[in-house]
Amino acid sequence: MKRGQKPSAEQVVLMLRQIDVQTAQGKSIAVACKGADVSEQSYHRWRKEYGGLKVDQAKKMKDLERENARLRRLVADLSLEKQVLADVAFGKLVAPERRWQAVDGIREKYGLSERHACRIVGQHRGTQRYVPTVPADEDELTRAIIALASEYGRDRYRRVTALLQAAGWQVGKDRVQRIWRREGLKVPSRQRPRSRLWLNDGSCVRLRPLHRNHVWSFDFVQAQTHDGRSLRILTLIDEHSRACLALKVARRINSVGVIEALADAMCLHGIPEHIRCDNGPEMISKALRKWVAKTGPQIQYIASGSPWENGYCESFNGKFRDECLRQENFYSLKEAQIVIGLWQTTYNCIRPHSSLGYRPPAPVSYPDLAFRLPMAATIQ
Structure with missing residues (x-):
């Protein structure tokens, strides 16, 4: 064994056996320890810890000690994570923005690394490090969305997206939804779905419309x-x-x-x-x-x-x-x-209808109604 290197459990048991054999031949403990290149203090400490164990038993004991230490660390980490979530994260962390705020709060309060904080919250590190880019027309688009929401108070973001696209905006529903939520605009409550009212027997009251003027x-x-x-x-x-x-x-x-x-x-x-x-x-x-x-x-x-x-x-x-x-x-x-x-x-x-694929029942171009609807000219 090299000098300064910590011996393994098997090596310690073998050295103890070597010293026992030499003492059985009449040598003193000091001479036997010097022959094994071990100090007397180490010999007594090892004797107290490994005395009477065989090589395989010593190995199992060390494995159990390492496993116990690992389990103690896991329990400590879980307790810490539970305490961190209770102190920093209020409610469900569903949106990435809320997770981003929770990670920053954990790092600031507990001094944990970004990797550890992201693992606690369940946030991907790439998402945590992402820096959002704000398009140049963000403010103008926000004003247009707010104006349409004021004009058509019942509409959801999908219908507003269709109105913006009809007015010439190159914008998708995901971006409109993000601005819609950020500005706290109205989102109608979800209603319980109802079954269809028409029947296959040609019931008069529940007659299903099949074509125009039906x-x-x-x-x-x-x-x-x-x-x-x-x-x-x-x-x-x-x-x-x-x-x-x-x-x-x-x-x-x-x-x-x-x-x-x-x-x-x-x-x-x-x-x-x-x-x-x-x-x-x-x-x-x-x-x-x-x-x-x-x-x-x-x-x-x-x-x-x-x-x-x-x-x-x-x-x-x-x-x-x-x-x-x-x-x-x-x-x-x-x-x-x-x-x-x-x-x-x-x-x-003008108003898009969801059952028609977000198209109005009788669509016309915006310039044809610009004199009647100032909102259309404003959006353009």
């Missing part, structure tokens, strides 16, 4: 002017194309008003095969049923107290309330007719 549906929406007087709005849509065919605004609308709105829409868009509606007094009137029977379509009434069976129209009414009625104060009937008419044009020609 199924129309209409309903009424209540509003009021600034002085508290009521407004009644007839909403008529094509369920297949999602186009809004009519938004008739008046103080009162009876069966004659419904017939007039249907007649105007049929003159512009053709005669549908079916018309879906609920069981209101204007819908079940003899005059309306007689007129529709002579015109050609079939009226499909939904079950009483089941507005979800007229889901297309109810969904449109919700968008209409959120994006128009709750955003405006009407001071007269004429003002309401003009503002609602402009919103109808926006809905049909």
